[in-house]
Amino acid sequence: MPLHQYDYVLAIGTFFALLDAYNNGANDVANSWATSVSSRSVSYRQAMILGTIFEMLGAITVGARTADTIKNGIIPNSAFRGDAGVQMLAFTCALAAASSWVMWCTRHSAHVSSTYSLISAVAGVGIATVGAKNVRWGWYGGKGLGAIFAGLGMAPAAAGCFGAIIFSLIRVVVHVRRNPVRWAVFTSPFWFLIAGTICTLSVVYKGSPNLKLNKKPAWYIASVTLGVGFGLALLSALFFVPYLYCLVINKDNDIRWYHMFLGPLNFKRPRPQGENEARVRDYAVVQNDPDMPEEKTVYGSESPNEEDFKGLPPAAIDGTPAMMATPATLVHGREAQQLSYREIMARNEERFHAKLRKKRGPLGWAMRTLHENPIGKGEIYEKHNIIALFKRIPAYIVCGALYGLHYDIHAAQSGVSGTPEGDRMQRVYGNAKKYSNEVEHTYSFVQVLTACTASFAHGANDVGNAAGPWAVIYTAWKTGNAAAAKAPVPIWQLAFLSATISVGLITYGYNIMKVMGNKITYHSPSRGCSMEMGAAITVLVFSQYSLPVSTSMCITGATVGVGLCNGTLKAVNFQRVGLLLFAWIMTIPIAGTIAGLLMGVVLNAPHFRS
Structure with a gap:
């Protein structure tokens, strides 16, 4: 290897790249799955399994483009003048600053964007290394800081609009009907069509650079995408609708999940007598675990002994x-x-x-x-x-x-x-209307699909946080040429980092999930699938233009948008929203300053360039 003296920089950079990916899972991914877990559509363990699978799929198949934006779009490679060692150090310091800040925030259950943390850190090391004039502050074809930070306001607003539109459609089609349970059951294939189409569009239209699916003709993209979406809708109509019909309309509590494979034959099941309600999960939000003993004293009661x-x-x-x-x-x-x-x-x-x-x-x-x-x-x-x-x-x-x-x-x-x-x-x-458990149970299945879609979108977009800088460090170390860092991100790096993201979600994600679930507005499966669908659409649109928007900001914006659909501002906890906005804004100067100072100190240390 031509850069033996910088082996330690590679080791440190790899460590902080993995730490950044770990924090991404513990912070951003946990926030994304908090909606599904809060709505009780999935258990925490089910969320871990599904999140791991779809995070890796999204990262490996469509994650490379966004990584290229963070890697090459903020600091031009020409600014390093071929000095691979300085380039390695710059992105190592950026990863160190971003990962340390996000780790501190996660430890204190403060939700911040790992995407904007890293972008701010890269800008900070750019100022310390090549000067402010060499940092791309403008739009630069959608890859400069101007375009990236524009997403700070546009992405949550867009996600809020998408989420509100989807939930308003659910309300008109289902919730306000005289018999909402029947409408929920027989319209469910439509939502499987929407979710399946978006997920397929993510794979086909964006495509993996290695498979070059995005280079296919428009007719091919449209036919495959709609074909998969309508195919999923047809399967749900044949197998899912008859099962739900027996469970929530006929209130057949003897039916089991494996009876779903009987398909239309379930319509011929005799209707049970004497059943007053379907045995479905209670989706109401609770604040205490019934398995734990009650407290003797609470806030404002008599003094403790x-x-x-x-x-x-x-x-x-x-x-x-x-x-x-x-x-x-x-x-x-x-x-x-x-x-x-x-x-x-x-x-x-x-x-x-x-x-x-x-x-x-x-x-x-x-x-x-x-x-x-x-x-x-x-x-x-x-x-x-x-x-x-x-x-x-x-x-x-x-x-x-x-x-x-x-x-x-x-x-x-x-x-x-x-x-x-x-x-x-x-x-x-109290300001959010509650819907029947039978209706919500219908949408809990749809939310599983939308949650997987959102997780896929997160893997496609946010794996670039750590993959971009790590690709720079690794390629510069391997070739000794700073310009060679323009090479595509290897698939093995995306796979390795996506696995690390999943580890962060599983082992430390509860710190964020416990405060981001129902603390903005009331959650339920019908609301949750609207939130996740709105966030997924937003992320995929922005990622298509190589803009590394924050998935957590999108899901937060979609949550607020759906909460406002209750018809009153009182249905949204704007104190929590304000704290989120404050944390997002403070991330920019704090992460940038830490990275810039760290880079300045190390770069000017004696004998670094020798």
Whole structure:
């Protein structure tokens, strides 16, 4: 290899590329799937499986074009004057700044855009490396910063419009009808047609650069896309509609999912007698897990006593350091004051941990080990603390891998009942019309397809966040030529990074999902599929023009648009929307400044260029 002295830059750049992909899964993908999990259309584990499959499909088949925009559209390769080492360092610093910022935000359940974080970081290192005049601030054929940041406002607005149009259509066709259940069942093939067409359009029209499907004639693209869409609609009419007819219209609670394969024969099933309602899932939003014991005290109730704090992990209360907090200081030090919001959330988390400790299997063992072996008094090098630490390390590893899969999204995402956040969300839910579970159950199947479409679109668009800079670093290291970084992103890099995105979703996505589910507006399957469809359409349109818009911004915009369809501003939590906008805006200067400073310090270190 011609650049042996920069092997360490490649190693560091690879690490931060993987970290950026991991954060993308934990932050952006978790936000995308929060809609489906919040609507109860899929469980958290089902979302992990489907998200992994479709993220990788989208990244591998159509992800390379957006990566090229981030890689070559912001800083022209000519600005590096053939210095591959400086180019490697520039994109390594950009990845380090972006991934560190997004990781901090994810840890604190603050949702930000990993796309705009990386774009801002690339602009920051561009200023530090080649000067502001060499950074492409304008439009530059849709690849400059002007075009990219234009999507900051256009993409959420477009997604909101698309989502509102789709949900308004569902309301007119189904919800306002005299018999909405029957209308929902017999119009469901139309929504499978729409979802299938969009997903197929993503594959065929954008196409994988290696397959060159996007170079096919227009008639070929239209025929294949519509053929797949109508084929899916026909299959749903033959197999899905008869199954739903028996389940939600005839209220045949003896029918099982595998009876779906009987197709039209299900229409001949005898209608059961005495059934008053279909046994479908209750899609109403809840704020507490019924499997956990009720709280003795809530926000605004009587003062806590020392018994209430048994089992509560140490927390910083009234200035008391976390490792010094005890039940006595929690109660007597507060002089019988009411519980704070943070204390209530800590108590709720401890109740959930107590539930996990009762589980069988690796996670239950790990939670019991951590609970039974706390770090005691004194420094970490005390004998009893060293012994406890060695017992805790394998438990930490198991919890890190499995905790997210068992997290109680539905109990945590809406706020604990009795807190200011919980009361606010109750007011938001009260201004959203609730529809029957039978109708919502019909759209839960459609939402699974729309969620997969949205995940596919995310893989196509956002894998370029880490793939673009990593491709620059790897190609420059391999060839020793900065200009060679214009080569296409290898498929193996897209596959590897998409797998890392899935790991982030599975292990750490709950931090975002627990606050992004129902905290903007009320969710249900009919609303959720509208949100996801609107976001997917927006991402695919922008990605077609090589604009790396944020998928999370699109789903947020679509959520607000659908929430406004309730006919009142009170059905949307604009406090949460304002916090999101603030986090998005602050990402630009913070990520850019960190990356620029890091690049300036390292680039001017002695002997870097020797």
